[in-house]
Amino acid sequence: MSCESCNNELANDLYAQLEKFIDELPEKRGALISVLHKAQSLFGYLPKEVQIFVGRKLNVPVSQVYGVVSFYSFFTMIPKGKHPIAVCMGTACYVRGADKILDVFKRELGIEVGQTTEDGKFSIDALRCVGACGLAPVVLVGEKVYGRISTAEEVKKIISEYQE
Amino acid sequence: MSKYTMHILVCGGTGCISAQSNEIVEQLMFHINEANMSEEVQVLKTGCFGFCEKGPVVKILPDNTFYVQVTPEDAEELVKEHIVKGRKVERLLYVDPTTEEVVSDSKHMDFYKKQMRVALRNCGFIDPDNIEEYIARDGYAALGMALGMTQQEVIDEVKKSGLRGRGGGGFPTGLKWEFAYKNKADQKYVVCNADEGDPGAFMDRSILEGDPHSVVEAMAICGYAIGATKGLVYIRAEYPLAIKRLEKAINDAREYGLLGKDILGSGLEFDIEIKFGAGAFVCGEETALIHSMEGMRGEPTTKPPFPAESGYWEKPTNVNNVETFANIPVIFLKGADWFASIGTEKSKGTKVFALAGKINNVGLIEVPMGITLREVIYDIGGGIKDGKKFKAVQTGGPSGGCLTEKDLDTPIDFDNLLAKGSMMGSGGMIVMDEDNCMPAVAKFYLEFTEEESCGKCTPCRVGTKRLLELLEKITHGKGTMEDVDVLRELSQVIKDTALCGLGQTAPNPILSTLDVFYDEYIAHIKDKKCPAGECSALLQYIINDKCIGCTACARVCPVNCITGTVKQMHVVDQEKCIKCGACMDKCKFKAIIKQ
Numbered sequence: 001m002s003c004e005s006c007n008n009e010l011a012n013d014l015y016a017q018l019e020k021f022i023d024e025l026p027e028k029r030g031a032l033i034s035v036l037h038k039a040q041s042l043f044g045y046l047p048k049e050v051q052i053f054v055g056r057k058l059n060v061p062v063s064q065v066y067g068v069v070s071f072y073s074f075f076t077m078i079p080k081g082k083h084p085i086a087v088c089m090g091t092a093c094y095v096r097g098a099d100k101i102l103d104v105f106k107r108e109l110g111i112e113v114g115q116t117t118e119d120g121k122f123s124i125d126a127l128r129c130v131g132a133c134g135l136a137p138v139v140l141v142g143e144k145v146y147g148r149i150s151t152a153e154e155v156k157k158i159i160s161e162y163q164e
Numbered sequence: 165m166s167k168y169t170m171h172i173l174v175c176g177g178t179g180c181i182s183a184q185s186n187e188i189v190e191q192l193m194f195h196i197n198e199a200n201m202s203e204e205v206q207v208l209k210t211g212c213f214g215f216c217e218k219g220p221v222v223k224i225l226p227d228n229t230f231y232v233q234v235t236p237e238d239a240e241e242l243v244k245e246h247i248v249k250g251r252k253v254e255r256l257l258y259v260d261p262t263t264e265e266v267v268s269d270s271k272h273m274d275f276y277k278k279q280m281r282v283a284l285r286n287c288g289f290i291d292p293d294n295i296e297e298y299i300a301r302d303g304y305a306a307l308g309m310a311l312g313m314t315q316q317e318v319i320d321e322v323k324k325s326g327l328r329g330r331g332g333g334g335f336p337t338g339l340k341w342e343f344a345y346k347n348k349a350d351q352k353y354v355v356c357n358a359d360e361g362d363p364g365a366f367m368d369r370s371i372l373e374g375d376p377h378s379v380v381e382a383m384a385i386c387g388y389a390i391g392a393t394k395g396l397v398y399i400r401a402e403y404p405l406a407i408k409r410l411e412k413a414i415n416d417a418r419e420y421g422l423l424g425k426d427i428l429g430s431g432l433e434f435d436i437e438i439k440f441g442a443g444a445f446v447c448g449e450e451t452a453l454i455h456s457m458e459g460m461r462g463e464p465t466t467k468p469p470f471p472a473e474s475g476y477w478e479k480p481t482n483v484n485n486v487e488t489f490a491n492i493p494v495i496f497l498k499g500a501d502w503f504a505s506i507g508t509e510k511s512k513g514t515k516v517f518a519l520a521g522k523i524n525n526v527g528l529i530e531v532p533m534g535i536t537l538r539e540v541i542y543d544i545g546g547g548i549k550d551g552k553k554f555k556a557v558q559t560g561g562p563s564g565g566c567l568t569e570k571d572l573d574t575p576i577d578f579d580n581l582l583a584k585g586s587m588m589g590s591g592g593m594i595v596m597d598e599d600n601c602m603p604a605v606a607k608f609y610l611e612f613t614e615e616e617s618c619g620k621c622t623p624c625r626v627g628t629k630r631l632l633e634l635l636e637k638i639t640h641g642k643g644t645m646e647d648v649d650v651l652r653e654l655s656q657v658i659k660d661t662a663l664c665g666l667g668q669t670a671p672n673p674i675l676s677t678l679d680v681f682y683d684e685y686i687a688h689i690k691d692k693k694c695p696a697g698e699c700s701a702l703l704q705y706i707i708n709d710k711c712i713g714c715t716a717c718a719r720v721c722p723v724n725c726i727t728g729t730v731k732q733m734h735v736v737d738q739e740k741c742i743k744c745g746a747c748m749d750k751c752k753f754k755a756i757i758k759q
Contacts, residue, residue: 030477032459037401037440064460071461071618072442074401091364091558091594092520094608100745107722107744127402128443128612131366132179133520134216134527145182152720152746 090129177212191239211374287374326512331485560589563669565676624667
């Protein structure tokens with residue numbers, strides 16, 4: 001019970017921050033994408049409730065908010081894992097075997113791209129070029145970059161680093 | 165600045181930062197302090213040096229020593245030996261792979277010899293966070309020159325230079341400016357397209373990270389020329405470092421009176437705002453980009469009206485790409501004639517390429533137009549990795565095509581690449597070797613365009629999906645000869661009928677590989693074989709008699725499909741095998757082959 005109430009408090013605080021951000025915008029016209037960026041950085045993802053809130057505050061139909069959220073790959077409606085894994089699938093990484101590396105991550109964690117493990121620890125994403133092509137194939141866990149990952153063994157080692 | 169007698173430049177591009185260059189800077193500073201030399205030696209984090217393969221790169225001035233693959237642990241030795249005692253640290257110098265000789269000066273390295281740096285002129289030379297360093301290299305002098313000319317004179321100078329848009333289309337930049345200039349309106353906009361979506365390309369990001377002021381300056385020049393007071397940079401949210409440096413550049417420029425209400429006391433008003441993209445390849449198309457900046461879905465609209473007539477909030481808008489802008493200040497500093505003297509008849513100046521894939525020297529390069537592929541791949545790129553055979557180079561990303569052995573001596577420019585069934589694109593250049601399967605490469609690109617299709621027009625939304633399905637069939641060994649005809653026909657229809665550039669060029673990777681690598685398609689269809697050995701559905705992992713029965717493969721197999729007793733030859737159960745290749749990586753005796 002106490003946990004739930006502090007969760008609510010936390011959420012209320014985030015909504016208050018988002019509201020402040022929107023109220024302080026010099027111009028609301030055309031601001032939807034920047035507001036959604038802010039919302040995702042606060043909440044970590046964009047659940048339905050947040051989208052409705054944004055729509056009301058900006059006086060934009062929720063259908064339009066959802067249209068934008070679902071259009072851009074940067075926005076997500078599913079919470080990411082505690083350790084978000086991103087495998088670069090840019091062409092440079094692909095020709096050096098990134099697709100095989102992605103397969104190993106999927107197999108080891110038992111989830112598909114865009115999903116999060118049940119314990120909320122890991123999520124997998126395929127990225128389009130992080131620009132570290134000299135290190136191809138590249139894997140990111142959170143902000144940390146792992147370069148020249150070429151075997152299943154190395155993948156397992158990365159995952160085990162984050163298994164408490 | 166002049167008090168320093170030595171400068172240590174550390175590459176701060178994303179590639180090198182990924183390989184701990186921030187820690188190297190910290191360690192260098194620490195050891196310089198220890199040696200009490202912080203008054204004489206300056207440690208600088210610069211933009212990308214380009215030689216990403218050997219990163220992190222550290223360069224020491226004035227003697228131009230070029231250290232490669234430096235680690236934070238090497239910092240102490242670099243300071244104690246090179247800085248204090250003046251002795252080069254031999255083991256960190258670049259070794260030419262062909263002559264096996266140590267090359268300490270970057271000017272003598274093959275990688276740099278054939279390059280010509282115009283758009284990247286400051287990348288790797290200056291601290292991108294310090295406006296004074298940009299000014300010291302004639303920064304903002306071009307803006308001053310332009311302000312002394314009439315608007316038409318500025319446009320004429322850009323026209324005379326022959327500069328064409330570097331984002332992919334190759335439209336003459338001066339002409340574009342003129343259209344926007346001639347449309348009268350109370351408000352006009354200058355937009356910089358920094359939404360680099362081409363997978364495997366990082367030219368624009370490197371420019372913004374290494375030399376953000378060149379883009380700020382060029383946008384101000386453009387603003388003056390077309391009569392716009394407002395500039396917008398549309399940048400991918402995935403480029404945090406570029407955003408940070410650009411924000412700092414804009415703020416510093418404001419402080420120095422180079423942006424704002426009265427630029428350089430001329431009465432000119434111009435300011436820049438940053439708009440974030442959210443990951444949609446189609447937003448590289450200018451009408452889609454404009455809709456995205458307005459906070460909407462980034463869907464393209466038909467042209468005309470062109471943005472020069474009706475763009476951002478229906479006002480005349482001029483959209484140029486980052487690299488195009490980076491060329492502008494040089495055109496004024498050195499003159500349009502100088503710029504036009506570089507390159508081929510119809511493609512002037514230089515082009516930045518992100519050279520990557522199966523090549524020895526992965527990196528960011530800038531070469532004069534008209535250079536041959538052979539020079540790029542073998543002289544600058546150092547040839548194919550691991551001594552494998554060159555197969556193809558893909559240019560133009562998902563909209564481009566493949567060039568092969570027979571095209572190696574063709575001068576690279578906009579028109580030649582188009583004639584060869586590829587395109588310049590934004591500058592991704594991916595090298596492939598004999599292990600890359602071309603139908604699979606075409607499939608890779610179609611997966612990309614199918615996912616990135618915005619869904620507005622039917623040919624692209626449905627067509628790319630059907631193309632992808634056909635390619636999946638073929639790469640799984642289930643294709644028929646009829647499928648090849650359908651691929652060709654459907655590709656043509658999409659090219660002719662799609663709404664925007666994304667759809668119109670999406671079939672290019674298929675048409676180009678079908679043209680050049682027809683045999684490979686046939687092998688997948690008729691023989692059910694993948695000659696390059698990449699399509700896992702058509703492969704088998706087989707253990708041969710080199711096997712000594714060490715059991716390493718059986719232990720690593722995730723589905724336990726390898727059986728055998730110790731010291732006996734093992735066998736793969738083909739029914740259960742998921743073809744992950746883990747066994748082959750693990751085997752020390754080369755006893756596992758795929759065929």
